[in-house]
Amino acid sequence: MESHFEILVIGGGTGGIMTAAKLLQEDKSLKVGIIEPAETHYYQPAWTLVGAGTFDYKKTARPMRSVIPKRATWIQDSATGFKPEANTVMTKSSGDLTYDYLVxxxxxxxxWSLxxxxxxxxxxxVVCSNYTDPEHTWEVLKNFKGGTALFTQPATPIKCGGAPQKIMYLAESYYRKAGVRDKTDVVFATPGTTIFGVPEVKKTLLEIVxxxxxNLRFGYKLVKVDGPNRIAWYSFMDHEREYNHKDIxxxxxxxLTGIHFDMMxxxxxxxxxxxxxxxxxANEGKWLNIDKHTMQSPDYPNVFGLGDVAGIPAAKTGAAIRKQVPVIVENIQLLKSRNILGTTTYNGYxxxxxxTDYGKMVLAEFDYDNNFTPDPKLKLMGITDSYREHWRLWMLKKYGLPYxxxxxxxKGQDV
Structure with missing residues (x-):
């Protein structure tokens, strides 16, 4: 197997595949390698809908082989370490691989130890997560007969910060349909200070709440879980407060404060x-150290990073990756041809x-400063106020975005 690549990409998720595809689309002669051990690529944004019984889990999975760009080399292996001063990535079983540029x-x-x-x-x-097994979430929802329905999240960064709320809104609707809502307390316990950081979206979500x-409980830091006795244990952050109290x-x-739950x-x-x-x-927080605007390593100019691993104050979502990829592609192309960085930068979008319900959705779009920044393309769908609930946005989520x-x-195309 080849051991040197012009561009070496670690990861066959959204960020790695999109970057490799876009680079190859613009220069078909590039020698690109992608290190990725998994056999299957998942469209994880749909797992919220799987957990609520309104999307087929099988349709979220495709063979990794089918999404690796045709001209790229798939190294089905795991990266294990770096020697960046020698432009080298170590792997589990393929030996050392070298690169001109690393993504x-x-x-x-x-x-779980945290x-x-x-x-x-x-x-x-009755403990479930759309992040790990959305089909089990759906089983938990269907079997729920009332009591305390607890929706919560850890104090670490997580994929898609809104996801722990989405399933809560859908579950609440399902409980109504199933006739158990009147004997259910729905509780959202979060380490955060607010339901959402963007003012326009926060207003809408509080109306939905x-x-x-x-019952919203802010400043609740999940520290341990007693599965057999169904208790979630919390310590309080310095901003502990409550909205719409429920006597649970x-x-x-x-x-420590323990919340007894009948599902979590x-x-x-x-x-x-x-x-x-x-x-x-790595940076001090043990995430990938990159510049939040150029996506470039401050220590190694030929190393770039993006997506969930990035140690930047942006949401860990596919939408963020969609705006990060063009910045990296332009920077690599210009470094290769003229040894300069491009002028396109990432603003934290x-x-x-x-x-928020079966058939309703809010689209929160924002930048590093939590400014509400709606995509102009939404106007083509007749939506000018995406911070409100729309059935058209639900259609976008369920059908448009997966397509x-x-x-x-x-395929590396801008959307």
Whole structure:
């Protein structure tokens, strides 16, 4: 197997595939290698809908072979470390690979040790997560007969910060249909300070919380889970407060507060992969150290990174990647041809499609400063106020975005 590549990409997720595809689209002669161990590529944004019983899980999966760009070399292996001063990536079984330019996009990993007890409880009984097994989430929703429905998240960065809310709104609707809503308390316990950071979206979501009679608990840091006794234990951040109180069953253990639940959905505690954390490419927080506008490593000019592994204050979403890829592609092309960086920069844009009901969605689009920045293309759909609920946005989420993902984004086309 070849061991030297002009462009070496780590990761066959959204970021890695899109970058490789776009580079090859613009220069078909490039020698591009993609390091990715997995056999299957998943369209994870649809897992929210799978968990609510309105999307087929099988349709979110495709063979990795089918999404790797035709002219790229797939190295089906795991990266294990870096020697960036020697332009080298070590791998588990393919030896050392060298590169002219490196694109680091391995995504994130789940570290269950950060919330003791959660790993043992996850995807069993009434504890579920759309991040790990959305089909189990749907089983939990269908089997729920009332009580405390707890929706929560860890204090680590997570994929798509809005996802722990989306399934809550859908579950609440499902409980109404199933006739158990009147004997259910829906609780959202989050370490955050607010329901959403963008003012326009926050206003809409609080109206939805009122409509759905949801109890919000801010400043709740999930520290451990007692699966057998169905208790989620929290410590309080310095901004602990409540909105729309519900008289649920609470326990105390020293400084910890335990919420008894009859079902619980959470996002897993997340970190960068260990080979990133232990590398010279990591920042102090143990995420990939890159410039938040150029996506370039400050220490190694021929190294770039994007996606969930990036140590930048942007949301970890596919929409963010969609805007990060063109910046990296332009920078690599100009460094190769003229040894300069491009003028296109990344402003922190992300979008979070927040499903609020079956048939309704809000599209939160924002930048590093939490400015509401709607995509002008939405006007083609007749939507000028995407911070409000729309059925057209639901159609975009369920049908439009999966189509664009498989047929445009992964082919390196701008959408």
């Amino acid at each position: 680091v996009a391995p995504g994130l990993v789940y570290d 919330v003791p007890g959660l790993g043992d409880a996850m995807d069993k009984d 009122d409509r759905k009679d949801i 069953r609470i326990e105390k253990d020293g400084d 959905h959470t996002a897993p505690p997340s970190t960068a992969p260990k080979f990133i954390q232990d590398s010279p490419l 992300s979008s979070c499609p927040i499903v 664009l993902y498989w047929n445009k984004m992964l």
